[in-house]
Amino acid sequence: MREIQEFTLEDLRTHLSPRAFTGETVVLNMGPQHPSTHGVLRVILELDGEVIVNCIPDVGFLHTGIEKNMEAKTYQKAEVLTDRMDYMYAMGNILVYCLAVEKLTGLKPPPRADAIRVILTELSRIQSHLLWLGTSPMDLGAVSTFLYTMREREMILDVFELVSGARMMTTYIRPGGLWRDVPAEFEGLVREILKVLPRRMLEYEALLTKNPLYLDRTKGIGKIDTKTCLAWNVTGPTLRATGLAHDVRKANPYCGIEQYDFDIPTHTDGDIYARYLVRLEEMRQSMRIIEQALNKLPYGPVRDNNYKFVPPPRSEIGVSMEALIHHFKLWTEGFTPPVGSVYATIESPRGEMGVFLESNGTPKPYRIHYRTPSLPLLQALPLMAKGHLVADLIGIIGSIDIVLGDCDR
């Protein structure tokens, strides 16, 4: 049987200090099968006692060739793969793909579809932050928050199940609008979340915000500053915790999110605790957006009526020959956008998520690239981890909230 080839210490010479080769420091492997790495992340550590001298993240264990696979499928079929990447923000993955396709084809989703997209992606942000709020302190030993946050996250997943039939891999947002309109129960369920969650968030805060053990483990740990963040392309709450109020939702608004009133929370410390505070406040701001969007949810269609790109409704197929032809053409051949390339971005719970999409005028995307926030976050991990203890590294990995499916694609 073939030996599995590993890289040797020699391959990592540029990353390690000379002391690693004389045996003064220990080179230790952490992961990829380690519960606190949130997936399959491998980190090679050079340790002096328990202090991290060097830290080399090794990713790619979850690489599934999604970009290559999408190139072989039509635009509609490729969409199904998108929510397998960042499985914590599946709604957003689809949204950014649809935004890119819409930019390419010139489709314009109706206002109702935009409002529902905003509600669902913000709910998605809350559920991602809720899971983070459960797991990140759990890495530091505070297990109890996890039990509570999962309870509320379940309410949000129920909404996704209601609208799309699936709890995580929804494929609900489609180029030109949505798969279908939301059911009548939607508004009630979302309002229930908006009613329950602020109260529950006070409970989480009571467990963590002033908890001396949590403060000890998070204050001053994993610091990074704004300039380094920008140079290393780190975005999202990690960047905002350093004091720069950069948010794609404000800077380059999408789906009419500019009509809602919300703030970008920032903090200046740039450590784990600052990221915690920023994320908590972001959840509150997301709830504000959802409430406003629900209050002025417009009535009307949820799909563009350009049947060259958007399948006609089922009711028309029985009575209209044209609709039948469009339906048949769309689901066999697909649609053909014009030649060109576009770049669309949204704000994911981890940072800026972008799609670079190039079309050569055939029904399949010629090149699709996901610019994902987790990759630069992990790349900057050594900058945050150096000089801290191994136990703090666990906290730092938790605090930047990486999703390996997002990083490796």
Add this chain to the structure above:
Amino acid sequence: MNELLKPAVEKISKKFNAKVSEFRDEVTLLIPPEENTAVAAILRDEFDFDMLSALTAVDYYPQTTPRFHMVYIFYSTKNKVYLNVRAPLDGNEPSIKTMETVYPSANWREREVWDLFGIKFDGHSDLRRIMMPPDWVGHPLRKDYPLGWEEVQFTFNFDEIDARKPKGEK
């Protein structure tokens, strides 16, 4: 074209003889590949493009001149604009200067492009594969790399299947 982009686009297109194109409100500059770091340094220092938002490549196989386009997407947090810069690369074994010296974040993204497209980056500090295993042969995102199925190998039939498995070329 966005007013905030104009000075940068004018300067780059004049100085480096870059071709400007617009599509769906996005501006793309086609620059000579050997000038990539010079262009990036000017964009960063003079026009506040402080982030290299994305770095990727496109393969135009079977065309060979150019076979690849390197795609750099710059972002300015001050002006909140994106600028696409493309550099054409000829031949099957292309190489280009690393962007790491201007934007350190290019490190992993260039490793990814090397891994999946086989574009070499001159002066890169650590050009190892990142997504595929270290002993992988071929560069999967190239258009001449087949997308196919693979027989599942177990311990008892590993060698048997391995012998008849199609192998890519280095």
